[in-house]
Amino acid sequence: MKKDGNLSVMLKGLLRENPVFVLILGTCPTLATTTTVIGAFSMGLAAAAVLICSNAVISLLRKFIPDTVRIPCYIVIIAGFVTIVRMFMQAYLPDIFELLGVYLDLITVNCIILGRAEMFAGKNSVGKSVLDGVGMGLGFTLALVAMATVREVLGAGSFAGIAIPFMSTHTIDIFIKAPGGLMVYGFLIAVVNAITKGKAIKKKDFSCAGCPSAGVCNGGCASAKKEGE
Amino acid sequence: MDTFKGLVVILMSSVLVNNYVLSRFLGICPFLGVSKKLNQAVGMGISVIFVMLMATAVTWPIQMYVLNTLGLGYAQNIVFILVIAALVQFIEIVLKKFIPSLHKSLGVYLPLITTNCAVLGVTINNILDGYNFLESMVSSLGCGLGFLLAMVLFSGVRSLIDERLVPKAFKGLPVTLIAASFVSLAFFGFAGIVDNLFA
Numbered sequence: 001m002k003k004d005g006n007l008s009v010m011l012k013g014l015l016r017e018n019p020v021f022v023l024i025l026g027t028c029p030t031l032a033t034t035t036t037v038i039g040a041f042s043m044g045l046a047a048a049a050v051l052i053c054s055n056a057v058i059s060l061l062r063k064f065i066p067d068t069v070r071i072p073c074y075i076v077i078i079a080g081f082v083t084i085v086r087m088f089m090q091a092y093l094p095d096i097f098e099l100l101g102v103y104l105d106l107i108t109v110n111c112i113i114l115g116r117a118e119m120f121a122g123k124n125s126v127g128k129s130v131l132d133g134v135g136m137g138l139g140f141t142l143a144l145v146a147m148a149t150v151r152e153v154l155g156a157g158s159f160a161g162i163a164i165p166f167m168s169t170h171t172i173d174i175f176i177k178a179p180g181g182l183m184v185y186g187f188l189i190a191v192v193n194a195i196t197k198g199k200a201i202k203k204k205d206f207s208c209a210g211c212p213s214a215g216v217c218n219g220g221c222a223s224a225k226k227e228g229e
Numbered sequence: 230m231d232t233f234k235g236l237v238v239i240l241m242s243s244v245l246v247n248n249y250v251l252s253r254f255l256g257i258c259p260f261l262g263v264s265k266k267l268n269q270a271v272g273m274g275i276s277v278i279f280v281m282l283m284a285t286a287v288t289w290p291i292q293m294y295v296l297n298t299l300g301l302g303y304a305q306n307i308v309f310i311l312v313i314a315a316l317v318q319f320i321e322i323v324l325k326k327f328i329p330s331l332h333k334s335l336g337v338y339l340p341l342i343t344t345n346c347a348v349l350g351v352t353i354n355n356i357l358d359g360y361n362f363l364e365s366m367v368s369s370l371g372c373g374l375g376f377l378l379a380m381v382l383f384s385g386v387r388s389l390i391d392e393r394l395v396p397k398a399f400k401g402l403p404v405t406l407i408a409a410s411f412v413s414l415a416f417f418g419f420a421g422i423v424d425n426l427f428a
Contacts (some may be wrong), residue, residue, distance in 0.1 A: 024402060027261070028346050032254040039346050072314055079307040087303060105306050107413060109346045177253040179414040186406030194398040
């Protein structure tokens with residue numbers, strides 16, 4: 001069972017099951033917080049911290065939470081950790097707290113976290129769930145930073161706030177505005193599609209149960225993904 | 230009259246200028262997942278308006294009269310999400326019992342809205358922006374209408390791109406996102422409309 005090894009549990013989040021580019025989860029913060037590299041990096045780490053903690057706790061409680069009310073239970077656990085992270089950031093990192101604004105609160109309803117709780121932590125041991133949280137959290141951070149790098153370099157002519165010669169005097173404003181976010185996201189998914197050549201896991205096999213839109217979308221996003229393969 | 234003007238400005242800016250989906254990126258998941266067919270897009274949009282209004286009507290008084298009075302402001306997140314989840318369940322039960330026809334058309338969308346970030350986002354934003362109760366309700370209505378507008382417009386765009394030949398790696402979601410980016414670009418044309426509304 002090499003496939004289920006601890007290392008692969010962690011590493012699959014980085015590319016093969018990257019939550020942002022392959023599973024298309026957590027799109028809202030991906031688009032909203034990637035105007036600056038620093039914002040994207042801190043958003044990624046904040047979500048990763050919540051994900052690791054909530055995965056651990058949900059995995060510990062998985063035998064005690066009745067199946068019928070599991071989603072509300074998960075949400076309360078997640079909201080609790082979000083509040084802790086939020087208070088921590090407000091106290092020690094007030095600048096980043098201001099920068100992320102309401103999106104920090106919205107980690108609560110980030111589908112990555114609920115999706116992982118539903119698909120992984122609710123079924124696996126604590127150790128594996130924590131590793132899964134680390135992998136997914138890093139994959140999320142990596143994806144956000146990749147996207148923010150493209151947007152900040154082209155749109156603001158700087159990287160993590162440091163101005164780049166030439167670029168900073170020839171900025172393409174649209175990249176840090178809303179349409180640029182959607183466009184860069186589209187192109188990056190296409191790049192990941194081309195690299196993995198459709199070998200990446202299909203969304204349908206994986207995360208629709210954790211997605212709040214599953215009932216209506218009926219694998220609509222999964223089939224959109226499938227058409228691309 | 231000034232109050233009325235203020236409300237119109239809030240409404241217009243939340244529908245057009247600060248459209249929740251296209252410029253604030255809240256509620257992207259249903260925007261991409263449910264916009265394939267026009268009737269589904271409309272059903273989802275109407276349900277979101279409905280839930281946003283109800284959620285604001287409940288969470289605003291809770292924040293002002295319960296959380297703020299008791300000094301529990303930090304628990305906003307947990308309380309709001311619980312209230313919204315309970316409220317959506319409650320609405321579903323009431324509709325099923327008393328207005329079965331409405332339940333039939335909106336029922337499937339309701340449970341999904343619980344974890345829709347647009348709904349939690351609008352309730353938190355109303356508090357952050359310091360709106361009073363009436364302004365909060367108008368802003369929620371505007372955000373809901375903006376969501377519906379974006380969904381309906383995009384379902385039209387989407388039916389067109391589904392028929393086009395695109396490079397293999399772009400098929401499906403990437404081309405959809407790029408199309409969404411153009412729709413979002415179109416909404417940029419509304420910037421500044423609010424400033425000149427009563428000029």
